Amino acid sequence: MLKIIHFSDIHLSAPLGSPSAFFDKRFIGYLNGAVIRRHAYRQERLEKAIPMILNEKPDVIVFTGDATTCSQPGEFEKALNILKPLIDSKIPILFTPGNHDCYVKDKKCTDALREFRLALTGSEKAPDKFETPECTFLIFHSAVPTSPVLSCGYFSGESLEFLKNECAKKTKPIIALTHFPVVKVEKGISGARRKLYGAESVREFVDSGDIDLVLCGHIHKPYEILDFTGRGEICAGSLTKKGIFRKIIYSDNMFHVENIYT
Numbered sequence: 013m014l015k016i017i018h019f020s021d022i023h024l025s026a027p028l029g030s031p032s033a034f035f036d037k038r039f040i041g042y043l044n045g046a047v048i049r050r051h052a053y054r055q056e057r058l059e060k061a062i063p064m065i066l067n068e069k070p071d072v073i074v075f076t077g078d079a080t081t082c083s084q085p086g087e088f089e090k091a092l093n094i095l096k097p098l099i100d101s102k103i104p105i106l107f108t109p110g111n112h113d114c115y116v117k118d119k120k121c122t123d124a125l126r127e128f129r130l131a132l133t134g135s136e137k138a139p140d141k142f143e144t145p146e147c148t149f150l151i152f153h154s155a156v157p158t159s160p161v162l163s164c165g166y167f168s169g170e171s172l173e174f175l176k177n178e179c180a181k182k183t184k185p186i187i188a189l190t191h192f193p194v195v196k197v198e199k200g201i202s203g204a205r206r207k208l209y210g211a212e213s214v215r216e217f218v219d220s221g222d223i224d225l226v227l228c229g230h231i232h233k234p235y236e237i238l239d240f241t242g243r244g245e246i247c248a249g250s251l252t253k254k255g256i257f258r259k260i261i262y263s264d265n266m267f268h269v270e271n272i273y274t
Contacts, residue, residue: 014146017070019061019257020191020229021078021250023053023112024094026086029120033084036116037160041082049081053252055094060274061257062097068259068272071144073103075132076229076248077110077155077191085124088113092131099132106142106151107133110191110229111163114155139174146262147224150178151189154208163230165192167210175214179222185262187225194218194226195237195245206230218244225267227260234258234271242267 025045033039045053065073080087098105113125130136138153152175154165167190179186188194192208194215208214217223226245234249234256246269248258259270 013261013263014072014144015068015070016072016074016187016227016260016262017065017068017257018074018076018227018246018248018260019065019251020076020248021110021232022058022091022252023049023078023081023250024055024058024087024090024252025050025053025081026084026090029084029086030118032118033082036118037157038082038084038116038118038121040160041112041115042084045081053250054255055252057252057255057274058094061251062094064272064274065257066097066101070103070259072142072149073098073105074149074189074227075105075107076189076227077108078112078229078250079110079128080112080115083113083115083118083121083125085120088124088128092128095132104142105133106149106189108138108151108153108189108191109155111155111158111165114157117157139171141178147185147187148178148182149187149189150175150223154210155191161205163206164204165190165208167208167214172210172213175217175223179217182222185224185265186222187227188214188217188223190214190226190228192230193228193245193247196231196235196247198231225260236269238267238269241265242269
């Protein structure tokens with residue numbers, strides 16, 4: 013049996029730490045977080061979830077991105093401080109950055125993300141792979157800085173080639189980790205603004221059964237699109253907005269998902 017805890021989109025906020033932040037996308041993101049989202053996204057829900065996650069004694073912890081509101085170093089520092097008990101537990105933590113973690117090209121922000129991922133997971137590689145006796149986890153980084161009106165991602169050719177090679181030598185179930193949904197497709201302007209470009213190519217591997225399960229975030233309302241064996245796509249939703257994380261158990265060749273509320 014394999015037990016996975018999956019959470020996402022905690023969107024921690026901190027004051028703008030650089031004068032240059034007042035002249036790029038960070039200023040808009042900070043205002044959105046400080047004014048519009050301040051009461052909806054509650055840090056105490058994350059703080060309450062930490063001992064609950066540890067009490068579950070999972071084999072793997074999956075965090076599918078958006079640790080921050082606008083990729084400020086102070087936000088990453090705050091996230092590390094809250095997540096420290098998970099890091100100290102030595103339970104493997106798998107992380108893929110979200111679009112808010114890759115908000116701008118500012119070097120201090122990109123360095124802070126790299127240091128955050130290294131402190132959280134011990135790895136800077138993307139794409140990356142993690143093995144357990146039961147499953148193979150493939151971790152994809154598809155978030156890039158975009159204009160203020162976009163929150164989309166791009167699945168690179170390198171990631172697709174990596175995925176093809178791993179599926180070709182598959183010997184056990186593959187779980188793909190992305191921030192952006194692959195199976196669920198949003199329509200209209202909102203869908204175009206928030207989509208994962210290249211998702212169609214990845215979705216073919218889900219449809220063929222080469223990818224058994226996609227774990228994602230980005231959409232703040234949790235959902236699952238699963239067949240009778242539990243294969244498909246699970247979105248964790250936003251822990252700090254919805255007060256929810258997921259427990260996924262793989263046993264007897266089936267995936268079982270359970271909601272846990274803080």
